[in-house]
Amino acid sequence: MALCLFSLLFLSGCAETKYVFNYANEDAKELLWPKEEQIARYRYVGQLLGEQNLSSDSDGGFAAVLIDALKWVAGVFSASGGSSAIVLQRPQGGTTDANGRIYVADASRQAIYVFDPVTAKLHVWDDAGSGGFVSPVSVVVLGNGEVLVSDAQLAAVIRLDSNGVPLGFFAAGIMERPTGLAYDATRNLLYIADSAAHDIKVFRRDGTFVKRLGGPGVLEGQFNGPTHLSYRDNKLYVTDSLNARVQIFDGEGLFLSTFGERGVYVGNMPRPKGVAADSDGNVYVVESYQDHMLVFDEEGEFLMPLGGTGHGIGQFYLPAGIWIDAQDRVYIADMFNGRVVIFQYLGQEGVPVKRPVSTIIPKS
Numbered sequence: 001m002a003l004c005l006f007s008l009l010f011l012s013g014c015a016e017t018k019y020v021f022n023y024a025n026e027d028a029k030e031l032l033w034p035k036e037e038q039i040a041r042y043r044y045v046g047q048l049l050g051e052q053n054l055s056s057d058s059d060g061g062f063a064a065v066l067i068d069a070l071k072w073v074a075g076v077f078s079a080s081g082g083s084s085a086i087v088l089q090r091p092q093g094g095t096t097d098a099n100g101r102i103y104v105a106d107a108s109r110q111a112i113y114v115f116d117p118v119t120a121k122l123h124v125w126d127d128a129g130s131g132g133f134v135s136p137v138s139v140v141v142l143g144n145g146e147v148l149v150s151d152a153q154l155a156a157v158i159r160l161d162s163n164g165v166p167l168g169f170f171a172a173g174i175m176e177r178p179t180g181l182a183y184d185a186t187r188n189l190l191y192i193a194d195s196a197a198h199d200i201k202v203f204r205r206d207g208t209f210v211k212r213l214g215g216p217g218v219l220e221g222q223f224n225g226p227t228h229l230s231y232r233d234n235k236l237y238v239t240d241s242l243n244a245r246v247q248i249f250d251g252e253g254l255f256l257s258t259f260g261e262r263g264v265y266v267g268n269m270p271r272p273k274g275v276a277a278d279s280d281g282n283v284y285v286v287e288s289y290q291d292h293m294l295v296f297d298e299e300g301e302f303l304m305p306l307g308g309t310g311h312g313i314g315q316f317y318l319p320a321g322i323w324i325d326a327q328d329r330v331y332i333a334d335m336f337n338g339r340v341v342i343f344q345y346l347g348q349e350g351v352p353v354k355r356p357v358s359t360i361i362p363k364s
Contacts, residue, residue, distance in 0.1 A: 050087035093321025105136035125164035180229035259300025274322030
């Protein structure tokens with residue numbers, strides 16, 4: 001057995017397997033939304049699942065067989081014959097950085113998944129310093145390359161370097177239940193939603209406390225269980241979850257506007273979670289109770305929904321966080337489907353939808 005293992009190690013070491021990154025869009029179909037309109041605003045890109053997003057650029061020949069055999073000998077394959085591949089379990093939120101890396105906080109795996117499309121690698125960071133993560137929710141990347149992760153159960157924000165090495169706690173002992181994170185790169189300010197304290201705490205990048213926004217209540221500028229945050233173009237977006245609304249503040253923390261209400265119709269917000277804005281100022285809200293992504297204009301007028309309960313493409317099952325990268329790609333943490341679904345925003349002009357011409361001749 002030992003000789004066999006040595007041989008496999010030697011042979012697999014001689015044949016380097018190269019990988020390519022993909023968005024797990026197996027059908028490669030052009031799926032567009034909204035489906036009933038002549039102009040599409042969103043195109044389905046694919047999804048993040050885990051190791052399935054990495055595929056060998058070879059033909060899966062002898063070297064691949066040896067590597068699979070080595071994994072089996074090393075116990076990576078389970079006794080039942082199934083693979084214990086690295087997969088997303090319950091993604092909560094995430095972000096992307098300037099280098100294209102995609103960070104996903106997974107509450108069930110208690111770790112941060114880092115997808116790197118450039119190097120075609122997947123890393124799993126589960127070391128929070130004095131132990132592991134317990135309930136990671138949100139991720140932001142600072143201008144100096146540091147990565148911050150909010151952990152609701154640890155009541156802390158954990159600092160990591162660009163390789164995932166823990167650097168300590170950020171503003172430890174101040175927060176009760178930190179959830180959403182947002183970063184203002186211009187002012188070097190970090191916003192942290194403290195869901196249990198019903199406020200937003202503002203810090204400098206070095207951890208110095210600056211001020212507190214809000215407090216418990218239902219008035220403008222007050223919160224009831226704020227969860228997710230987003231910052232773009234000098235605006236801070238706050239999901240005021242238990243008040244069933246989104247509140248918007250400027251970069252100084254001054255209240256600007258609010259929209260959203262309870263209700264049973266699509267477009268209402270019985271349980272809003274993730275929030276983000278695109279380059280045109282459209283605001284996206286994840287409605288977890290109704291399993292939708294809702295799109296509003298910058299004035300808070302409802303534009304369109306995308307979703308519905310299910311497991312197919314364009315459907316969600318208890319979605320949570322949402323974020324938008326520099327290319328206006330929209331990432332949705334589809335939590336109970338164990339994936340991150342990606343759509344491309346096509347701009348205000350959209351693209352014409354090519355539909356088949358009907359061959360039915362109407363009766364005269």
